[in-house]
Amino acid sequence: MQGMTRRERQITDINEITKILDKALIVHLGLVDGDEPYVVPMNYGYEFVDGKLILYLHGARRGRKIDLMIKNPKVFFEMECDLTPFEGEVACKYGLSYSSVMGRGVAEILEDTEEKKHGLSVFMKTQTGKDFTFDDKMVSIVSVIKITASEFTAKHRPMPKM
Numbered sequence: 001m002q003g004m005t006r007r008e009r010q011i012t013d014i015n016e017i018t019k020i021l022d023k024a025l026i027v028h029l030g031l032v033d034g035d036e037p038y039v040v041p042m043n044y045g046y047e048f049v050d051g052k053l054i055l056y057l058h059g060a061r062r063g064r065k066i067d068l069m070i071k072n073p074k075v076f077f078e079m080e081c082d083l084t085p086f087e088g089e090v091a092c093k094y095g096l097s098y099s100s101v102m103g104r105g106v107a108e109i110l111e112d113t114e115e116k117k118h119g120l121s122v123f124m125k126t127q128t129g130k131d132f133t134f135d136d137k138m139v140s141i142v143s144v145i146k147i148t149a150s151e152f153t154a155k156h157r158p159m160p161k162m
Contacts, residue, residue, distance in 0.1 A: 011099070011154035014048070020099045020154060021046050024079035025127060027055065031068040031075055040065055044079070045123030053103070053149040056119035061143045069107045075147055078102040086160060096157070103152025107145050116144040 011017055027044040030037055045056040055077065059065060069075070080100040088094050110116045116139045123144075124132040 009155045009157055011156055016156075017101060017154045018048075020081055020101050021079070022126070023081035023099075024101070025081075027057070027077050027079045029057070029065075029075055029077055031065065032072045033064075033068055038064070038068060043123070043127055045119065045121075045126035047122050053105075053152055054122075055105070055147040055149070056123045057145040057147070058120060058123055058142050059145070061141070065145075066109060066143055069109060069145065073107045074104070075107045076102070076104050077147065077149075077152075088160075093160075095160070099154070099156045101152055101154045103149045105147045105149040105151075107147050110144045110146055113139055115146070116142075119144040119146055 011020075025043060026041050028039055028041050030039050032038070042057050042059070047054050047056075078100060079102075080098050082097065082099045084097040086095055086097060110119060113136055117134045120134050120139065120142075121132060124130065
């Protein structure tokens, strides 16, 4: 990814990045539809495996997202939290404090039942903080998408000093 313009806002501490991932709960997933972008908001689960960020999504077994991922599995993702607007004396001093994570990776539609169960367990742990188990029938009626991030960055824009 291209370097961050405002390096002083970059977050590199994995514990701080994890806090963002725990709070955001919605990922904006960017897909390629021919020569046009397609972005869809989705719930997600995540884990770090051998230092790599892995996202898990779930949804219908068919549809536009799935079709696009089959044609081109390259994706871009973004999630944000702690959105707090602020005001200023002039228009350009207005803004928004936030924390965010964004990156790119490759989407894989999981077929193996045990992998799907794992992905759904990670998903539910992220979304609810609770552990769930899934039977084969439950898993068979949904698609589970695994995104392995090839790179990602995190950022925090603080409130300005007044």
